Amino acid sequence: MTVEKLRLIVEELPPELHSKVRSAKIRGNDLRLVTGIDDLASLAKHIHGVYQAPLVTMHATDDRAAEDCFKLYVVLSPRGMDAFVTIIAALEPRSQRFVSLTPQINEADWYEREVQDMFGLEAIGHPDPRPLVLYDDWPQGEHPLRKDFPLDRRPPRIKGEYSFTKVEGEGVYEIPVGPVHAGVIEPGHFRFSVAGEPIINLEVRLGYVHKGIEKISESTPYWRGIHLAERISGDNSVAHSTAYCQTVEALASAEVPERAEYIRTVMLELERIYNLIGDISGIALDTAFSVGAANGYLLRERALNLNECLTGSRLLRSVNVIGGVRKDLSANDREKTLSALVRLKLEFEDLVDLMVTSTSLLDRVETTGKLSTEMAVRLNVVGPVARASGVDRDVRRDHPYAAYDRLNFLVPRGAAGDVNARTRVKIDEVRESFSLIDQALDGMPSGPIRTVVENIPAGEMAMSLVESPRGELVHWILAGRERPYRHKIRDASFCNWLAMEEAVLGNIVPDFPLINKSFNLSYSGNDL
Amino acid sequence: MDEETEKLGEELKRKVREVFGRSLAIREVDAGSCNGCEVEVNSLTNAIHDIERFGLHIVASPRHADMLLVTGPVTRNMELPLRQTYNATPCPKMVVAMGSCAISGGIYRGSYAVLDGVDKVLPVDVYIPGCPPRPQAIIQGILVALGKMEERKGQQS
Numbered sequence A: 001m002t003v004e005k006l007r008l009i010v011e012e013l014p015p016e017l018h019s020k021v022r023s024a025k026i027r028g029n030d031l032r033l034v035t036g037i038d039d040l041a042s043l044a045k046h047i048h049g050v051y052q053a054p055l056v057t058m059h060a061t062d063d064r065a066a067e068d069c070f071k072l073y074v075v076l077s078p079r080g081m082d083a084f085v086t087i088i089a090a091l092e093p094r095s096q097r098f099v100s101l102t103p104q105i106n107e108a109d110w111y112e113r114e115v116q117d118m119f120g121l122e123a124i125g126h127p128d129p130r131p132l133v134l135y136d137d138w139p140q141g142e143h144p145l146r147k148d149f150p151l152d153r154r155p156p157r158i159k160g161e162y163s164f165t166k167v168e169g170e171g172v173y174e175i176p177v178g179p180v181h182a183g184v185i186e187p188g189h190f191r192f193s194v195a196g197e198p199i200i201n202l203e204v205r206l207g208y209v210h211k212g213i214e215k216i217s218e219s220t221p222y223w224r225g226i227h228l229a230e231r232i233s234g235d236n237s238v239a240h241s242t243a244y245c246q247t248v249e250a251l252a253s254a255e256v257p258e259r260a261e262y263i264r265t266v267m268l269e270l271e272r273i274y275n276l277i278g279d280i281s282g283i284a285l286d287t288a289f290s291v292g293a294a295n296g297y298l299l300r301e302r303a304l305n306l307n308e309c310l311t312g313s314r315l316l317r318s319v320n321v322i323g324g325v326r327k328d329l330s331a332n333d334r335e336k337t338l339s340a341l342v343r344l345k346l347e348f349e350d351l352v353d354l355m356v357t358s359t360s361l362l363d364r365v366e367t368t369g370k371l372s373t374e375m376a377v378r379l380n381v382v383g384p385v386a387r388a389s390g391v392d393r394d395v396r397r398d399h400p401y402a403a404y405d406r407l408n409f410l411v412p413r414g415a416a417g418d419v420n421a422r423t424r425v426k427i428d429e430v431r432e433s434f435s436l437i438d439q440a441l442d443g444m445p446s447g448p449i450r451t452v453v454e455n456i457p458a459g460e461m462a463m464s465l466v467e468s469p470r471g472e473l474v475h476w477i478l479a480g481r482e483r484p485y486r487h488k489i490r491d492a493s494f495c496n497w498l499a500m501e502e503a504v505l506g507n508i509v510p511d512f513p514l515i516n517k518s519f520n521l522s523y524s525g526n527d528l
Numbered sequence B: 001m002d003e004e005t006e007k008l009g010e011e012l013k014r015k016v017r018e019v020f021g022r023s024l025a026i027r028e029v030d031a032g033s034c035n036g037c038e039v040e041v042n043s044l045t046n047a048i049h050d051i052e053r054f055g056l057h058i059v060a061s062p063r064h065a066d067m068l069l070v071t072g073p074v075t076r077n078m079e080l081p082l083r084q085t086y087n088a089t090p091c092p093k094m095v096v097a098m099g100s101c102a103i104s105g106g107i108y109r110g111s112y113a114v115l116d117g118v119d120k121v122l123p124v125d126v127y128i129p130g131c132p133p134r135p136q137a138i139i140q141g142i143l144v145a146l147g148k149m150e151e152r153k154g155q156q157s
């Protein structure tokens, strides 16, 4: 079925594009098209438009040693198919330029800026070619993801200054915030342009917590790479490590035992529960609804305790291994989980009652921080933020992994796209997570929990998508010897930050923390 | 209630009174953490741990702080903001490096983008191991820092 559909994509290409495809192969559910660098943009635009295929990732590889060139990869996900189209184009030998896709595919924006920083390849025609991750004090000509850049090179700082967008007009003033914030949150810089009360422009400047994770991973053997994956965005340890393991397992064509898939599902949903309850409590806190916040954070603490009880780690670290999971869930664990969840569910419903009947809270969240459906689609926003704006997308249903295809769940959606809608969607998602855990514990087959994965063939590529608490995240690996040759990581936050710049427009500055909390994006996951 | 936390807390309360005669103001600085450490710093203020009742406050500005609680390996891009925060903190001040990253760079050690730990940038008084440290470990670490502060005071007088 899938293979047929993918074949059809190739057959349906208009002749002028068909002739530009140098090779078309189907591997699993991935159609891989090789084309020339000058035809990359038009081919990508065609598939993006005709099949309503959002951009899953776009990145480069440094193949100068073997093929004397850099390559670009564009991965798209055609709507309604559990399948992907990967377009691969090599730059001309020794060339360091390509035509920007951003004018055609809006969401390519940050990916291309990242490619510029990390590989030194120029995206010609990019509307905003400023550096994204590497700072103004980073010297020219040093590009960390190039293979001739050693992991531990620390170039001296140079003098430089970042230019923010200037918004001018009568009575317009700027408010710079961060990178160090007042609360216990991650660092990032926000620059507001304000006219009177309303925000007329926001520029988000990130990169402060860039640690070089992709580069580190490319010199880290697979078995240890899991630990790194768990530390891409610490509160999404299971989501990232599952995606990493699934990618490596796909490279080796390994089958994970069914029991392990169920255990992974339980862990993924436990992670979602503590994260989303944290988000909901944060929203209560930022609307000065202290009772709700105190109750919410208490529930989160209970969830963290349950995590520790089952895995020895409050953040569910060291759960995954390549080929399965590290520790089984005993009958005793099952009982403990079920009884803890019974209590948690009841208390969660009390919290929800408390929150949705508080008029002072509703007054703050309704119509605040609106993101329209149209904008959410245009920016390719993912996760609960997208669903609250009416976008019907969830990796668990659309590209099932672990045990999700054997379980029943709804994908909650909102319409208004405001803080209220995001809160409601998150509430409903917690409820679905409770049900998913119950089902997974019920349906869990007996058997082994891991399989030995050996011989990961160098030169192969594979990819895995996971629905993290923040939304769709992606790991993409081109295998090297015992480690990734290239490891591209894309956290959900990378897709959603630009949407925040939109959602705050017309709102007053004091509502910004609330809007920010309702998005709750990761800085570490974004900056890598 | 968690017994371990209670015991540590009572000790902490006594120490805070002894050393400061009031409460202890802590400013948290994320110098490039994975955000796992922040999950636990935030847990300190929930109703179970509730460190406020032991006289510990997490404050919004370094200018009100007695102690900086620093997480993360110190990324290249956070070195300057971290130094600025330190300079804005009035003396006498303590620096606590929280988590494997803050201690040595942790899993990111040796990367082009990090500086391999807080003590490469600032004088560190106490190191709290863990990835992330549990809330009780953080409280314990703060207690150790207070002990050091007391010693220092004793030497001066």
Ligand code: SF4
Pocket: A231, A234, B032, B033, B034, B035, B036, B037, B071, B072, B098, B099, B100, B101, B102, B106, B107, B130, B131, B132, B133
């Ligand atoms: S010590 Fe561990 S939890 Fe803390 S920031 Fe580092 S990697 Fe994350």
